[in-house]
Amino acid sequence: MGAYVFPTDTEWAAFLRARPDLDEVNFWLPSTVTFKALQAGERFLFKSKAKAGGRLIGGGLFSGHVTMRVSETWAIYGEGNGCDSPGQLLKRINLYRARNKQEPDPDPTIGCILLRDSFFVEPDDELPVPSTYPGSAVRGRGYSADNGEWSYIEEAFAQMLLSANVPILHPDSDAASFIDGPTRGEPRLFIPRVGQKGFKSLVLSSYHHRCAISGAKITPTLQAAHIRPVSEGGEHRVDNGMLLRSDVHILFDAGYLGIDDHHRLQVSPRLRSDFGNGDEFYSKSGEVIDLPDRKVDRPDKDATMWHMDTIFRAS
Structure with missing residues (x-):
């Protein structure tokens, strides 16, 4: 288990603090520097940028890190980017870029630390940062269970959750992350999963903005498809998703297309008999679809077999 304390933009925090319903947010970075310190x-933890060391002001659960253009992150997260318009988001990012002597860009690519179940505490409930936190840490500091201040990080996170009145969520909720503890009702971590917006962002990045079946690259037409729907026990996990063109997504959900346990495209004979069409797909039948680079992100065998057994129109 790990945790990370990161200095937080004051305007970003103030905007989201006033909108507690936006619990799935994009903690954006003005550059494309990667962030690999946490697992889903x-x-x-959010740290204020006060001169006297700052305070812990809230936090959330890490979903993942991707790079996206400003237009893409606005389309997915909207006000979850910590501002009320894409123009304001672009302005703030270009201000940071200017400080680093980078040229303005009408649609720059930025780093996106994707968070779910985010929350903020009231000023009176803010907590001190760990005593060893380096005041000069521009990009924050990570903590793990073998760190001497790990117990403080755990206690601070739990205390802020209680102070923020974070609701206890049911395990079957798409946003489930905390359930009652065995004694005092203190929150404890539940099954790690990402939120719906995080799922879309991570699938888009993992498939390199390209439809896994058709190869289409027109981003507005691409959708993050669940292999096993959430309504049927599926989760917002990259290995339960594929990036598909919108019409391909419809055909997959309707059972006219499927993926076998070797990631090969399967095309139902019903596609031709029902519609007298489908040559685009029949020509690729039996071929391995375009897959993410990381094996852990590729379609899960159990999910694809569930789809083949339950949804695919074999005849």
Whole structure:
């Protein structure tokens, strides 16, 4: 288990603090520097940028890190980017870029630390940063269970959750992350999963903005498809998703297309008999679809077999 404390833009925090319903947010970075300090479901803590060391002001659970253009992150997260318009988001990012002597860009690519179940505490409930936190840490600091201040990080996160009145969520909720503890009702981590917006962002990035079946690259037409729907026990996990063109997504959900346990495209004979069409897909039948680079992100065998057994129109 890990945690990370990161200095937080004052305007970003103030905007989201006033909108507690936006619990799935994009903690954006003005550059494309990667962030690999956490695994999905681990704690991310917001630290104010006050001169006297700052305070812990809230946090959330880490979903993942991707790079996206400003237009893409606005389309997915909207006000979850910490501002009320894409123009304001672009302006703030270009201000940071200017400080780093980078040229303005009408649609720059930025780093996106994707968070779910985010929350903020009231000023009176803010907590001190860990005593060893380096005041000069522009990009924050990570903590793990073998760190001497790990117990403080755990206690601080739990205390802020209680102070923020974070609701106890049911395990079957798409946003489930905390359930009652065995004694005092203190929150504890539940099954790590990403939120719906995080799922879309991570699938888009993992498939390199390209439809896994058709190869289409027109981003507005691409959708993050669940292999096993959430309504049928599926989760917002990259290995339960594929990036598909919108019409391909419809055909997959309707059972006219499927993926076998070797990631090969399967095309139902019903596609031709029902519609007298489908040559685009029959020509690729039996071929391995375009897959993410990381094996862990590729379609899960159990999910694809569930789809083939339950949804695919074999005849």
